[in-house]
Amino acid sequence: MSKTLIDLTAGTAGGVAQVLVGQPFDIVKVRMQTAPQGTYSGMLHCAGGILKNEGPLAFYKGTLTPLLGIGVCVSIQFGALEWTKRFFARRNIESGVGGPDGLGLNSGQLFTAGVFAGVANGVVSGPVEHIRIRLQTQSATNPTYAGPFDAIRKIYSQHGVAGIYKGQVVTLWREALGYGVYFLAYEKLMQREMARKGIRRDQVNPANAVLFGAAAGYALWAIIYPIDMIKSRIQTDGFSRADGQKYKSTLDCVRTVWRTEGIGAFTRGLTPTLIRSPFANGATFLGFEMAMRLLSS
Template identity: 30%
Template sequence: MDNKREQNPSPVPKKTIPPYMKAVSGSLGGVVEACCLQPIDVIKTRLQLDTTGTYRGIIHCGGTVARTEGVRALWKGLTPFATHLTLKYTLRMGSNAVFQSAFKDSKTGKISNQGRLMAGFGAGVLEALAIVTPFEVVKIRLQQQRGLSPELLKYKGPIHCARMIIREEGLFGLWAGAAPTVMRNGTNQAAMFTAKNAFDVLLWKKHEGDGKVLQPWQSMISGFLAGTAGPVCTGPFDVVKTRLMAQSRGGGELKYKGMVHAIRTIYAEEGLLALWKGLLPRLMRIPPGQAIMWAVADQVTGFYERRYLRNAPL
């Protein structure tokens, strides 16, 4: 009977990584990513906010910031950025695992590509509303300030910045640019989770729960490839998000009234390509960021698989 049971296992797999482990793996990956890639994020933000041609490109922008404001300026906004990434990846990885469980076929325990897309989109929308928007508003307000002398800066730090925004613009000032952020993150995560799984299977024959742990370089390749398509597709949403978050409601009439109005205004004043401003630094940041995050996350979940799932009874 035992042999027969081993030869005819239940079609529903019992060996799955719990959502809380996915959340932990994402949080650790977020910390490492933030520390490595913050300068590129600062450059991206400065390029997207540059309407007068002050910066001639990525290298010129980075060099100008370092020369005129000091090298430390390239890590402006690191505290909210690192906190934001840690919380974002915790919520993203955990909620995606929960959504995937909900979309799995009840008979086979498998999830379709459509289910992966829906789970990823749901995770992206949730993180955009709960974490990404308020943290990025604070980060962008800090990054757009020029200079290092505290007495000359309007915002003295992330907490002071958040308080000032709430006092001058109301609580919802922290959710400026929420609509394009939802569209950007939802689309990005739908594509990213689906692509990451596809590349793991295609390149390394890795299936979740099979006990196989990818080498860090393998995870980095899959993560890098999975993180490439999103920035190209969602560039306009990211530019509009940055412009909406950067403008202060305490300074009189707003230039951009909303997502659609911002797209039309940028197109009319600066041309079509302006909607993809900062694309190259995004491509320099997001795919490498995903590579770093997945290298860490896969090692954490891989440890769990080796320790608790590989020899777990079916």
């Protein structure tokens, strides 16, 4: 099996693990981000309301879209990351520096590889998250969409490709900056562990992959959470003034939220995200590392 195919397959395994672990937390985050100010007093109030009014399966509402889409996204993410790492490794070797398992890649190269991975991922993650958020926030008693494919069909028929890619600019900003930091943090922790113990990557304890993934997830959200909140607002906004559009652009959204709701709105829903992050990101990297070892053996 080629290295690229191994990367893509292992990335898919990581993506599926991420969705299954993180989806219940994600729906709480999105509801808190997009609900009018004062709707929820906190994470438990939001989660309790979902459970009481919509039942336990509501925590996996819209899961088919991320299960298919995020699997593809994380596959692309890791495929682009590993390709870029190998590109920089070859350049380093040609220059007389570097070593095995990425030990020779410097912070700038790792950050750049993460940015490339994020941008490549963003082409798919933008519409996937848009559809997921529409499904997560629609009325439980009178839903607009019967499911992800119905949502895609209706949005495309009414608003074209631009409707499917609503919020794409802010998504690309989030992915590029966030995954640059995300993969830099994870890879530096892996480098440190390999160098400290003098071992190969496939000899690193799987528990450390979970811990390093959890740490990388916190680094990611520390950087991008306000951007993610704006993305959620734009992707749940109307498509035109006729159907209730509130924001003319990303910048208008930032200004409006700041003016009407204050700085606190930019971190609303952060608690479930911080609780979700170590589990979802730890599962992502564990799934990826274990699949890589299995496929490379």
